[in-house]
Amino acid sequence: MNIRIGIIGSGAMGRGIAQLFASAGHQVWLHDSRPEAIDQALQFNRELLERSVAKGRMTAETLEAVVARMQPAHRLDELAGCDLLIEAIVEDLEAKQRLFAELERLVSVEAILATNTSSLSVTRIASACAHPERVAGFHFFNPVPLMKLVEVVRGERTAAMVVDRLVQLAEHAGHFPAVTPDTPGFIVNHAGRAYGTEAQRILSEGIATPEQIDRILRDGPGFRMGPFELFDLTGLDISHAVMESVHDQFYQDPRYTPSYLAAQRVAAGLLGRKTGQGYYRYESGQQLRSP
Numbered sequence: 001m002n003i004r005i006g007i008i009g010s011g012a013m014g015r016g017i018a019q020l021f022a023s024a025g026h027q028v029w030l031h032d033s034r035p036e037a038i039d040q041a042l043q044f045n046r047e048l049l050e051r052s053v054a055k056g057r058m059t060a061e062t063l064e065a066v067v068a069r070m071q072p073a074h075r076l077d078e079l080a081g082c083d084l085l086i087e088a089i090v091e092d093l094e095a096k097q098r099l100f101a102e103l104e105r106l107v108s109v110e111a112i113l114a115t116n117t118s119s120l121s122v123t124r125i126a127s128a129c130a131h132p133e134r135v136a137g138f139h140f141f142n143p144v145p146l147m148k149l150v151e152v153v154r155g156e157r158t159a160a161m162v163v164d165r166l167v168q169l170a171e172h173a174g175h176f177p178a179v180t181p182d183t184p185g186f187i188v189n190h191a192g193r194a195y196g197t198e199a200q201r202i203l204s205e206g207i208a209t210p211e212q213i214d215r216i217l218r219d220g221p222g223f224r225m226g227p228f229e230l231f232d233l234t235g236l237d238i239s240h241a242v243m244e245s246v247h248d249q250f251y252q253d254p255r256y257t258p259s260y261l262a263a264q265r266v267a268a269g270l271l272g273r274k275t276g277q278g279y280y281r282y283e284s285g286q287q288l289r290s291p
């Protein structure tokens with residue numbers, strides 16, 4: 001069952017996917033166009049696992065074994081022998097299409113190419129490939145080891161065998177796969193748009209603050225996080241790009257109009273937790289008041 005998995009993009013999602021599959025016994029290689037991102041991801045994962053050891057949830061031997069299964073790949077061609085390639089780079093269609101075309105030239109004909117895109121059309125990404133039937137969406141959620149859902153997205157030309165394989169791999173890693181068709185935002189980011197965009201509208205109309213809205217949605221309907229906490233965790237660069245993408249793919253349906261509040265923050269580099277400020281401010285990872 002254990003396979004070789006190449007992950008391209010070693011940011012928040014790539015490192016989480018690496019940890020998940022290394023913990024499930026697979027050999028994992030992490031690649032990034034920024035070499036320092038690979039080292040940071042490996043270091044981050046080690047520290048996370050060390051916390052599990054400190055809490056008695058994992059033995060030191062298991063930690064070393066999991067860490068040993070995660071390796072850096074400084075060049076893309078080091079992924080040539082992988083059975084599954086999972087892309088988690090920037091949410092940009094052309095960048096993903098370029099990468100998939102390049103990967104297809106490197107890997108064997110049996111290798112599966114998966115994208116962790118939140119909102120781009122899997123079918124369009126696959127259109128850059130000579131074998132689009134090997135391409136599918138494998139949409140994880142942040143933080144990957146904790147968020148058990150993964151959408152397995154069936155592009156228009158994805159082979160049934162590829163979907164089945166991803167479902168098996170997700171289940172084997174202890175995740176819950178939901179097979180979805182390749183529609184804008186799939187299911188989670190289609191249904192979730194209302195949650196995010198309406199919350200931003202309430203804020204822009206001065207009806208309530210981020211704290212109030214987050215608290216109401218946590219304590220009322222019982223969401224684990226309010227929309228502004230979630231925006232800051234995801235990163236506004238990512239979530240705003242998702243909103244724009246879903247809006248475009250629905251032919252500018254006004255129901256999905258993104259918020260200028262997010263656009264302004266992205267322009268200012270206030271992306272959320274990763275930059276220390278988004279809808280809230282953060283110090284040493286701790287959430288402070290909204291600015």
Ligand code: NAI
Pocket residue numbers: 008009010011012013014031032033034037087088089090091092095099116117118119139140141142233234235238
């Ligand atoms: P991130 O910004 O944390 O990491 C992206 C990494 O990709 C960076 O380290 C960057 O240097 C690297 N990169 C960019 N272009 C590259 C290329 N051409 N080749 C190799 N490396 C490249 O982003 P994050 O949050 O990990 O998101 C990655 C993907 O996952 C996006 O498609 C996003 O929509 C999707 N996603 C993000 C979620 C989130 O909550 N952040 C949730 C689910 C999906």
